[in-house]
């Protein structure tokens with residue numbers, strides 16, 4: 607019964623909210639009278655369209671009201687030298703980094719729960735990202751921020767990234783930079799996952815051009831149209847230079863991560 611009521615509420619209330627926010631956006635444009643002919647910014651974001659892209663080993667999600675909850679075992683669905691050698695996905699390092707060195711960690715099953723806003727919104731006070739998990743990629747592997755332990759730069763840590771550019775901290779596998787298995791599979795411009803504030807993360811290509819840090823704001827994102835969000839949405843990009851995935855914090859209000 608509850609579910610039915612909620613879906614009815616969404617069905618009828620959302621168009622109303624949309625209409626109201628469009629009305630206000632038009633009104634403020636008129637006041638500015640700056641000749642800007644851009645469509646009014648849509649800020650009532652809803653990330654429902656990309657939830658079906660999440661698919662991984664030991665990954666589930668469910669929607670409850672305005673929250674989507676992901677539970678992930680954080681197991682990559684690709685090969686790595688960090689799997690136990692008895693695992694079918696074990697593969698010795700065959701990447702391109704001449705300074706590669708394996709770290710002492712290994713891939714182990716986790717139990718991590720993300721509660722993420724289904725309707726992400728810009729935060730008035732932007733919070734710094736924590737150490738550890740700051741988001742979830744579409745295969746269930748967690749995203750870490752741009753720092754190594756203690757806030758140090760990633761420069762040395764990068765040498766232990768495997769051929770798909772992830773590595774474990776003890777047994778917790780994660781990506782700090784481009785998850786190469788996902789861009790190999792889905793494309794350099796593809797949807798790659800979410801940060802904990804609910805805003806989507808894309809690869810370094812957009813409309814056949816390469817996105818660099820100078821195209822992005824302090825939080826490493828911008829507002830624009832994506833394939834999944836034809837009306838536009840704030841989104842992050844993973845670029846090839848530090849800080850790679852996130853800059854000075856979350857653009858929106860982060861949900862919770864528990865493990």
Ligand SMILES: [Zn+2]
Pocket residue numbers: 750754763773774775780782
């Ligand atoms: Zn790391």
Ligand SMILES: [Zn+2]
Pocket residue numbers: 808812828830841843
């Ligand atoms: Zn973009």
